[in-house]
Amino acid sequence: MKFKTLALLALLSLGVVSCKEKTVSDQENSAVTQTKSGNLTTDELKTEINGITHRSYAAYNPDLEGPLPVVFVLPEWWGLNDYVKNRVHQLAELGYYAVGVDYYGDQKVVDTPEEAKKLASHFYEIPIDARRMFDAAKHQVSLVDKADYNKMAIIGYCFGGAQALNMGRISDDFKGVVSFHGNLSTGIRAKNKSVQYLVLNGAADEMxxxxxxASFKxxxxxxxxxxxxxxxxxxxHAFxxxxxxxxxxxHGxxxxxxxEADEKSWNEMKKFLEEIFK
Structure with a gap:
């Protein structure tokens, strides 16, 4: 899932977009999901961009007091599928307000590399659109009472790992960024020193x-x-x-x-999040 990318200078000056949807404080889209650790409340955070409704998926433990640190989860190029939602649930169980970001709109999920490449490559080639979409999701989170907007981090997988690194490179809104088997060089270079990075890579990843x-380091x-x-x-890749x-x-x-790598990398992420949110 590697693409030649084009960085746009306009990306660095793009501000948070405005959202047409009503605030999520009404929580009319909330639902309760049973998990091993109890009840999680899930929210659907909706915003419309260029006629497409993006429906990011959030979860948190309502029994925890006060605003919770926010962890965004950026998906593999397959879209906001059950794998991503399960990661959101795991993070919510750890005490975070976790948000799986809907890049493609309407929680679209694709099954073939050809479909995935077509959709994901747009955000590599026109990173200003990735920033616009992500800022819309971030704005919706700012309207949620249960989310601590002053404590935010991003984790991402494959395509999402590359996008997470990019968001950290261009914005100091985040305490830290975690990339799981994501591409490292995207044409965008880091512009601030306040964001910490944790990169979890497969030594046998040919992608x-x-x-x-070496270039990233x-x-x-x-x-x-x-x-x-x-x-x-x-x-x-995708370990x-x-x-x-x-x-x-x-798909060849x-x-x-x-x-083993999955479990070890998840534990590294947990330690990292605990440290940056102290």
């Missing part, structure tokens, strides 16, 4: 070259940005997704699930 890794070191880079032995091996075989993609 992230050694040259790309040079970028971070040159900008004097605090980051941690972890390589997981024998882990390929956190339990369905990756099956998907890879079906060099991706595979790695249980």
């Amino acid at each position: 992230v070259s050694q040259e790309e890794i 040079k970028e971070m070191d040159s900008a004097k940005i605090k980051y941690t880079f972890i390589d997981y032995p024998d882990a390929k 956190t997704n339990p369905k990756a091996t099956e998907i890879g075989k079906k 993609l060099d991706i595979a699930y790695n249980k």
Whole structure:
């Protein structure tokens, strides 16, 4: 899922977009989902951009007092599927207001690499649209009483990992960014030093070259940005997704699930979030 990208200078000056939808404080779209740790409340955060309704998926534990730190979850190029929603639930169980961001609109999910590439490449090639869409979701979160807008982080997977790094590069609204098996070089360079990075990479990921890794580290070191880079032995692209091996075989993609790397990387993320939200 690697594309040649085009960075737009206008991206750096783009502000938060306004939203036409009413605020989510009415919570008319809320529902309760039963989980092993109790009841989670889920919200659908809607905003309209260019005639498309984006329906980001949020979850939190209503029994926890006060505003909760916010963690955005940016999906693989397949879209806002059940895998992403499960990650949102896991983060909510950890005590966060977690938000799975709907990039494609109407929670669209695709099944083939051809469809995914067509939709995802737009955000690589026109990153100003990625910023506009993400800022709309972020604005909706700012209207939620249960969300602490002063404590925000982003995690992302594959396509979402690259997008998470980009948002951290151009905005200081976040305490930290976590990339799981995401591409590292997108044509956008870091402009601030306040965001910390945790990059969780598969050492056997053929979609992230050694040259790309070296370039990313040079970028971070040159900008004097605090980051941690972890390589997981024998882990390929998409190593956190339990369905990756099956998907890879079906579509001829060099991706595979790695249980050990999945569990270790999730624990690294948990420690990272606890540290940045102190």
